[in-house]
Amino acid sequence: xAFWQNWYNAQGGAGAAxxxxxxxxxxxxxxxxxxxxxxxxxALADSSALAEEALDSAVLLGNLRGNVVGLRYYTGVVSKNxxxxxxxxxxxxxxxxxxxxxxxxxxxxxxxxxQLAAALAFILxxxxxxIEGLVPYKVNNKxxxxxxxSFWAPEAQRAAVLSHLQQHGLxxxxxxxxxxxxxxxxxPSYRAPSHQPVHMTAEQLKSEFDKIFEDIKEDNKTxxxxxxxxxxxxxxxxxxxxxxxxxxxxxxxxLPPFWELRGGLYHNLLTNFTQSQxxxxxxxxxxxxxxxxxxxxxxxxxxxxxxxxxxxxPVERSTEEGAExxxxxxxxxxxxxxxxxxxxFEQHMDPGVQLxxxxxxxxxxxxxxxxxxxxxxxxxxxTTLTTEHGVKGVSPLQAVLWLRVVLDEGHTIRNPNxxxxxxxxxxxxxxxxxxxxTPIQNSLQDLxxxxxxxxxKPFTERQWxxxxxQRPVSLGDEQGLRRLQGLLRNITLxxxxxxxxxxxPVVTLPRRTLCLQHISLCEEERQxxxxxMDEGRSTISxxxxxxxxxxxxxxxxxxxxxxxxxxxxxxxxxRTPPAGATTEELRAKxxxxxxxxxxxxxxEECAICLDSLRLPVITHCAHVFCRLxxxxxxxxxxxxxxxxxxxxxxxxxxxxxxGETDSTPAESTRPAWVSSSKVDALMLSLIEIRRQxxxxxxxxxxxxxxxLSLIEIxLRAEGFSFVRFDGSMSRSRRAKTVSSFQSCSxxxxxxxxxxxxAGGEGLTLTAASRVFLMDPAWNPAAEDxxxxxxxxxxxxxxVIITKFIVKDSVEENMIKIQHRKRDLAIxxxxxxxxxxxxKARVDEIRTLIDL
DNA sequence: ACCGCCGGGTGCC
DNA sequence: ACCGCCGGGTGCC
Numbered sequence: 001x002a003f004w005q006n007w008y009n010a011q012g013g014a015g016a017a018x019x020x021x022x023x024x025x026x027x028x029x030x031x032x033x034x035x036x037x038x039x040x041x042x043a044l045a046d047s048s049a050l051a052e053e054a055l056d057s058a059v060l061l062g063n064l065r066g067n068v069v070g071l072r073y074y075t076g077v078v079s080k081n082x083x084x085x086x087x088x089x090x091x092x093x094x095x096x097x098x099x100x101x102x103x104x105x106x107x108x109x110x111x112x113x114x115q116l117a118a119a120l121a122f123i124l125x126x127x128x129x130x131i132e133g134l135v136p137y138k139v140n141n142k143x144x145x146x147x148x149x150s151f152w153a154p155e156a157q158r159a160a161v162l163s164h165l166q167q168h169g170l171x172x173x174x175x176x177x178x179x180x181x182x183x184x185x186x187x188p189s190y191r192a193p194s195h196q197p198v199h200m201t202a203e204q205l206k207s208e209f210d211k212i213f214e215d216i217k218e219d220n221k222t223x224x225x226x227x228x229x230x231x232x233x234x235x236x237x238x239x240x241x242x243x244x245x246x247x248x249x250x251x252x253x254x255l256p257p258f259w260e261l262r263g264g265l266y267h268n269l270l271t272n273f274t275q276s277q278x279x280x281x282x283x284x285x286x287x288x289x290x291x292x293x294x295x296x297x298x299x300x301x302x303x304x305x306x307x308x309x310x311x312x313x314p315v316e317r318s319t320e321e322g323a324e325x326x327x328x329x330x331x332x333x334x335x336x337x338x339x340x341x342x343x344x345f346e347q348h349m350d351p352g353v354q355l356x357x358x359x360x361x362x363x364x365x366x367x368x369x370x371x372x373x374x375x376x377x378x379x380x381x382x383t384t385l386t387t388e389h390g391v392k393g394v395s396p397l398q399a400v401l402w403l404r405v406v407l408d409e410g411h412t413i414r415n416p417n418x419x420x421x422x423x424x425x426x427x428x429x430x431x432x433x434x435x436x437x438t439p440i441q442n443s444l445q446d447l448x449x450x451x452x453x454x455x456x457k458p459f460t461e462r463q464w465x466x467x468x469x470q471r472p473v474s475l476g477d478e479q480g481l482r483r484l485q486g487l488l489r490n491i492t493l494x495x496x497x498x499x500x501x502x503x504x505p506v507v508t509l510p511r512r513t514l515c516l517q518h519i520s521l522c523e524e525e526r527q528x529x530x531x532x533m534d535e536g537r538s539t540i541s542x543x544x545x546x547x548x549x550x551x552x553x554x555x556x557x558x559x560x561x562x563x564x565x566x567x568x569x570x571x572x573x574x575r576t577p578p579a580g581a582t583t584e585e586l587r588a589k590x591x592x593x594x595x596x597x598x599x600x601x602x603x604e605e606c607a608i609c610l611d612s613l614r615l616p617v618i619t620h621c622a623h624v625f626c627r628l629x630x631x632x633x634x635x636x637x638x639x640x641x642x643x644x645x646x647x648x649x650x651x652x653x654x655x656x657x658x659g660e661t662d663s664t665p666a667e668s669t670r671p672a673w674v675s676s677s678k679v680d681a682l683m684l685s686l687i688e689i690r691r692q693x694x695x696x697x698x699x700x701x702x703x704x705x706x707x708l709s710l711i712e713i714x715l716r717a718e719g720f721s722f723v724r725f726d727g728s729m730s731r732s733r734r735a736k737t738v739s740s741f742q743s744c745s746x747x748x749x750x751x752x753x754x755x756x757x758a759g760g761e762g763l764t765l766t767a768a769s770r771v772f773l774m775d776p777a778w779n780p781a782a783e784d785x786x787x788x789x790x791x792x793x794x795x796x797x798x799v800i801i802t803k804f805i806v807k808d809s810v811e812e813n814m815i816k817i818q819h820r821k822r823d824l825a826i827x828x829x830x831x832x833x834x835x836x837x838x839k840a841r842v843d844e845i846r847t848l849i850d851l
Numbered sequence: 852a853c854c855g856c857c858g859g860g861t862g863c864c
Numbered sequence: 865a866c867c868g869c870c871g872g873g874t875g876c877c
């Protein structure tokens with residue numbers, strides 16, 4: 001119960017309403033939906049009014065009694081204490097105010113009485129409040145039934161809601177009173193919000209989340225299972241546990257969590273919904289082991305061990321008499337497994353296994369459904385899945401009923417509003433698995449899409465998740481927390497690096513040491529740096545005075561990137577295109593500048609999702625966002641740029657994919673090679689390492705891919721054997737690079753030049769035991785993930801990480817900000833206003849250049 | 852009786 | 865709906 005105790009403590013400390021919560025961070029800030037709500041005045045379309053994003057800051061205004069009428073015309077049934085949903089019907093031929101009432105299944109129960117609907121339609125249409133229904137008791141009559149309506153709204157809208165109701169002669173019953181009555185009936189939680197939403201740091205949230213799993217003793221998750229002979233790699237004990245758990249879950253025919261059989265009917269304990277049809281069992285779950293514990297291997301073992309009908313895939317071995325089939329299980333199952341972004345399949349498999357598998361991505365993917373249906377395993381990517389989703393004609397992926405779908409890096413479907421998530425949710429499969437080391441990133445909201453993917457009734461609909469779990473938990477309700485625990489214990493398996501198996505740590509990793517190596521720029525470098533710094537500081541202080549930092553963001557951004565580049569190497573600096581005279585030219589100049597800066601391979605964050613840029617695009621006003629994020633904004637009417645509030649249009653977006661447009665600075669006019677203080681420091685270390693032990697391998701990491709290109713020159717000159725891995729490389733090229741680096745052959749390269757963000761969680765580079773981080777990142781988590789590529793299962797040496805930081809520079813200030821971000825308590829559930837986020841950014845920029 | 856009262860027809864939005 | 869509401873029939877005690 002430590003989870004909710006801390007929860008209460010945390011809220012006692014934070015106290016004030018979310019709007020006043022101090023925040024200097026756009027790093028661990030709440031996730032995409034909340035941020036969107038702050039940036040965009042109009043909420044996303046949502047049938048139940050009041051966008052989901054605003055829900056976390058909503059409070060219970062009060063309750064109202066009403067009636068549902070017209071029951072005899074509809075089939076939807078409702079039992080005692082059951083939740084119902086309200087749905088506006090503006091096109092109803094009889095009454096444009098019509099509000100329909102549905103049960104959990106989405107079946108219509110009836111309508112709200114006309115006079116009541118006349119008062120409430122306005123509130124719903126203008127998203128003044130969210131109105132939730134609960135039918136308090138079973139009625140014997142076929143015509144009407146009572147309904148308790150609860151009004152939830154942000155505090156700021158309370159007055160507007162109450163006065164509107166007053167105009168229609170309606171008064172809300174105070175929440176405590178109403179809530180008490182319903183609680184006494186042991187109904188769903190309608191408990192009054194006696195607590196403000198709870199504030200926790202993202203780190204606290206994650207650690208509390210992990211505590212949910214610590215108490216698991218009674219759960220049958222410690223049984224181990226031997227994998228099928230087709231699995232070549234030996235499994236560690238915790239991986240055998242994962243295998244056993246996954247097989248049990250796949251073959252499980254128990255009722256899903258929160259359902260029970262009552263007098264021949266199936267009853268949902270959270271919503272009190274009852275149905276005669278048996279709800280589908282959950283044949284799958286979330287494997288949420290920490291990065292590096294071998295989720296991929298466990299899953300491959302699952303596929304081969306629970307291949308068909310609870311039996312493993314046979315292995316054919318050639319003996320003296322000929323081929324011998326070890327097991328007579330059916331070789332061709334009627335259904336197949338779809339793997340999204342799961343790699344390393346081959347390396348864990350016995351070569352004698354007869355498994356038909358195909359890769360389904362790239363322009364020449366085998367679209368023939370007949371061919372696909374002959375495969376045992378189909379491997380695809382999120383990009384392909386998303387591309388094919390929703391295009392006219394049926395995508396072969398969407399057409400197939402899969403035996404099993406596995407989403408690797410499953411947290412990528414965290415945002416329910418992206419096409420990628422919708423594409424993943426639309427897959428039809430009997431067994432569904434989601435692999436992720438970070439099931440929760442920022443808030444509980446992150447979990448909904450993941451749970452929804454498992455097709456767990458009634459959580460496939462957002463409002464039931466919100467009403468029964470997310471909101472109670474965020475209000476500090478103990479019952480809500482128990483529900484969350486119950487659910488997670490049922491559908492997820494999570495072990496951290498600190499977990500124990502059979503009394504021993506799940507993994508014992510070699511030591512990992514981080515050392516900051518401070519670099520002093522040489523006289524010449526310092527002069528250049530200081531000149532640019534002085535110029536930049538005066539420009540930025542002018543913007544500060546004019547309060548126009550955000551409209552000149554591209555400029556500011558370019559200055560900062562330039563300074564960071566100067567810390568690395570003077571030749572890295574992108575040159576500014578010539579200034580134009582008219583506003584239009586100036587705008588074009590800014591866009592070009594942004595494009596050029598991004599093309600250096602710099603790692604910037606998107607102001608909407610607050611994560612690293614994915615598929616970056618530049619707006620007309622020269623701000624950069626993920627394509628998917630800004631496209632969502634553009635779908636709004638009167639869409640405005642979240643950074644500067646200028647108008648944004650889809651047609652004016654400029655593509656800029658860092659990988660593709662990577663430009664080694666001025667290839668044609670490249671000056672003669674000169675080193676830099678940082679490069680010197682790197683080379684000294686590398687040469688010393690080679691002298692001490694030529695077998696030691698190193699990762700050389702930078703965010704600037706152009707810097708990696710520069711580093712190639714001295715590496716070559718000193719006779720180092722190296723390879724390079726960055727985002728612009730094709731899938732097959734990456735695979736070749738990794739296997740050549742990981743290989744223990746004497747010809748194998750000893751250095752890997754690595755772009756900080758390239759590759760996913762699964763990128764394993766355990767051959768290296770030294771890491772040189774050439775430049776600090778905004779996001780310390782990005783650095784950690786990068787270090788984990790070599791400091792993970794399979795690493796045999798102690799790992800030493802060297803982080804180069806130029807003294808008295810923007811880099812040192814970045815480190816300060818990193819520390820501040822780590823320490824800062826930010827509201828995991830708190831909403832932040834546009835102005836707060838902007839202010840935080842401005843403050844950060846001031847810190848960076850000592851203003 | 853320009854009322855009251857009765858009892859039948861009727862019924863979401 | 866074992867209601868409310870409507871509108872027609874009806875009319876001292």
